[in-house]
Amino acid sequence: MFDPIWKLALGLVSGIVFGFLLQKGRVAKYEVIVGQFIGRDFTVVKIMVTAVVVGAIGIYALLPSGAVSLHIKPALWSGIAIGGTLFGIGMTVLGYCPGTGVVACGEGRKDAYVGLIGMFVGAAVYVYFYSNFSAIAGAWGDGGKLTLPSSTGTSPWLWIIPLAAVASILAWVGRRREKVLN
Amino acid sequence: MKNPLKMKSWPPYVVGAAIGILSWFTFLSAGNALGITTAFETTAAICEQQLLPDAAEANPLFAKKPPKIDWGWMLVVGVFAGAWISSKLSGDRQAETVPTLWADRFGSSVTTRFVAAFGGGLLMMLGARLAGGCTSGHGISGSLQLAVSSWMFVAVAFSVGILTANLFFRRKSQSHV
Numbered sequence: 209m210f211d212p213i214w215k216l217a218l219g220l221v222s223g224i225v226f227g228f229l230l231q232k233g234r235v236a237k238y239e240v241i242v243g244q245f246i247g248r249d250f251t252v253v254k255i256m257v258t259a260v261v262v263g264a265i266g267i268y269a270l271l272p273s274g275a276v277s278l279h280i281k282p283a284l285w286s287g288i289a290i291g292g293t294l295f296g297i298g299m300t301v302l303g304y305c306p307g308t309g310v311v312a313c314g315e316g317r318k319d320a321y322v323g324l325i326g327m328f329v330g331a332a333v334y335v336y337f338y339s340n341f342s343a344i345a346g347a348w349g350d351g352g353k354l355t356l357p358s359s360t361g362t363s364p365w366l367w368i369i370p371l372a373a374v375a376s377i378l379a380w381v382g383r384r385r386e387k388v389l390n
Numbered sequence: 391m392k393n394p395l396k397m398k399s400w401p402p403y404v405v406g407a408a409i410g411i412l413s414w415f416t417f418l419s420a421g422n423a424l425g426i427t428t429a430f431e432t433t434a435a436i437c438e439q440q441l442l443p444d445a446a447e448a449n450p451l452f453a454k455k456p457p458k459i460d461w462g463w464m465l466v467v468g469v470f471a472g473a474w475i476s477s478k479l480s481g482d483r484q485a486e487t488v489p490t491l492w493a494d495r496f497g498s499s500v501t502t503r504f505v506a507a508f509g510g511g512l513l514m515m516l517g518a519r520l521a522g523g524c525t526s527g528h529g530i531s532g533s534l535q536l537a538v539s540s541w542m543f544v545a546v547a548f549s550v551g552i553l554t555a556n557l558f559f560r561r562k563s564q565s566h567v
Contacts, residue, residue, distance in 0.1 A: 211460040218420045219461035223468015224475070225412055226424060231476035232397070233405035238489030245548075245555030251402050256529055258406025259413070263534030266414040276417040281522040281532055283539040291521025292543045296550025298514025300558065301506050303489060305525035306426040306518060309511065310466055314473025318487045319507045326511025331430035333512070334519040335438055338451040345520050354538035367536055379403065 227311055236311035236320070238303035245300060250382060261372045268364045280353035287345025302326070398480045413534060420461050423535070425527030427518040429466040432457045495559060517547075 210216070233255050234240055243249030270276045299305050302323045304312050309327065312320030334341055357364040394400070409424075416422050435457035439446045446452055477483050488503045496502055518524040521543050523532060529547075532540025 209458050211458065211464075215420055215461045216459070216464045218416075219422075219464030220468040220471075222412065222416050222420070222424070223465035223470075224472035225468075226409065226465065227469035227472025227474075228476045229400075229405050229408050229412070229472075230469070231473040231482070232400040232480075233402055234399045236473065237484075239491045242491060242555050242559070245551045246559050254402035255406040255409065256525075256533075258403050259409035259530050260534045262407045262410025263413040263530065264410075264536065266410065267417055267534060268536075270414070270418070276414075277421065278535050279417075279421075279423045279531070280535055280537045281528065281539045283542070284522065287520045287522060288539055288543050289546060291517040291519070292546030293550050294513045294517030295521065295524070295543075296517075296547040297554050298510045298512070298517055299525075299547070300510070300551050300554040302510030302514055303492065303507075305529075306430070306514065307469060307524065307526045310426065310469045311473035312484075314470045315477045315482065315484045317484045319489065319503055322504045323507040323511035326508035327427075327430055327515040328434065329508075330512035330515030331427070331434040331519065332437065334516055335431060335434040335449070335451060336442075336445065338449055341516075341520060342450075345522075351538065356536040356538060356541065359538055364536060 226307070227314060230308055230311045231315065236304060236308040236315055236317070238319075241303050241305065241308065242300060254379070254382075257375045257378070261368070261375050264364075264368045264371070268368060278353075278355070280355055283351030283354050284345045284348075285351060286348040289348075290344060395476075395479050398482045409530065410534070413531060422461050422465075423527065423531035424465070425462060425523055425531055426466055426469070427515060427524045427527065429463040430515060431455075431519055432460070432463055491559070521547075 211219075230236060233251065235252055235255060240249050240251050244252040267276055267278075271278070302309065304320055304323060306327060309320050309323050313324055355364075356362075356367050413424055416424055435446075435451060435455075438449070439452070439457065487500050488498050492503060496506070518527075521528065522539065523529075523543065525547075528537075528540040528543040533544060
């Protein structure tokens, strides 16, 4: 029923840092999340892409030493296609994603609390009808725990280095454009 | 210089890099990746176990993933606490019920906004559980591991998000120009 206490404590501490960072990143705001989708505000993409590049470099550098292992989610094709679609609609209407929704509650936003109740009811519906939902998620088959390098037989660095390069160029172009606009 | 903990915002690249480093820490310390929605599933499953034990008995979810209060559950508690601490330190507290952008388009009715927030949250969670993750679990943790499932999720969710947001707000935002 419970993880050992040290693991619970690590989860709590990691969560406090994560929530603190997301709050300082200003992503628990309707205008910032929806602003990304209508191309007015690029905060979400800046944070996500930087986190992915920095995270990928560290995890793939540590991987050969055995200090970390990968936790890949299976490629359940229909689950991702249908789930991603529902997620995109729901996130736009609510204006927060699950993590930033919890952050928005921490900030005191009342609509986020209502969204959180909706999220809980969504989880309850999923759990209650688990058999039906897992049949939907697996309807087009399960590709397994694929990664971009494993499925193409390439080195992970062949993906990480270009990704880092593209991210840096985008950041540089973005800064120049922002300077011109200001 | 002002105490950074009391600032209302940090540059997005700093926040992003710090989240990347935080994921090194979670992989190294607990063998876990950042993710939010599994904790909601866990809570719902524990409720079903307590309130509807017969339904839970017949539900294959419980044999596959016996619910427990784990690292990921405490992570969500921490996210709330961390956001609360950060916003208290900087004074960035938001008691807003209807966001401005929403009010411009859909009016300032609290009921409408709450119904939409409830429905949006419900749909979003169903989607996340079907896909196996959210903006954190797939978007950040999965993408940084170069998972095919996660890159596909981000592509689908963001494309649909862009489409939906433009349906809602396009005309309105153009009329401002």
